[in-house]
Amino acid sequence: MAEPEPRPRTGQRMRPAPLLFEPAEAGADPEHFFDLESIEDPRELLDRATELTHAFRAAADRSVEFQAIAAAQLADPRRFDRLTPALIAERAEWTEDYAKKMVEFGRDLLRGGAERP
Numbered sequence: 001m002a003e004p005e006p007r008p009r010t011g012q013r014m015r016p017a018p019l020l021f022e023p024a025e026a027g028a029d030p031e032h033f034f035d036l037e038s039i040e041d042p043r044e045l046l047d048r049a050t051e052l053t054h055a056f057r058a059a060a061d062r063s064v065e066f067q068a069i070a071a072a073q074l075a076d077p078r079r080f081d082r083l084t085p086a087l088i089a090e091r092a093e094w095t096e097d098y099a100k101k102m103v104e105f106g107r108d109l110l111r112g113g114a115e116r117p
Contacts, residue, residue: 038083065109067092072106 039045053059071092076109089099089113 068102068106069109070106071102072104072110075103 034048036045036049036052039048071088073079074088075085076082085099085103086092086096088103089096091097092102094102
């Protein structure tokens with residue numbers, strides 16, 4: 001699995017378009033994706049597809065931050081049930097080196113050292 005690198009925040013984050021959950025029936029149709037296939041105007045299609053792209057990127061970035069925070073909390077030496085970087089890596093399907101980086105990134109986030117929205 002590819003390992004996204006935690007990256008420092010620069011500037012203000014764009015507010016993504018809201019992601020609307022798709023009905024179960026629509027999700028079963030491989031041609032259906034957030035109703036984009038029904039948009040006939042290419043300008044409108046580009047606008048909505050771009051909004052979704054920004055929303056997914058923002059969601060992915062935010063998820064990585066929460067992964068890092070959880071990794072740091074799980075590795076906290078004050079916890080009696082703390083996990084080693086190897087166990088965190090196994091649980092998250094990361095390499096051990098990446099787990100160590102994520103623990104440090106999470107500690108930085110918890111200290112307030114990384115810019116957060």
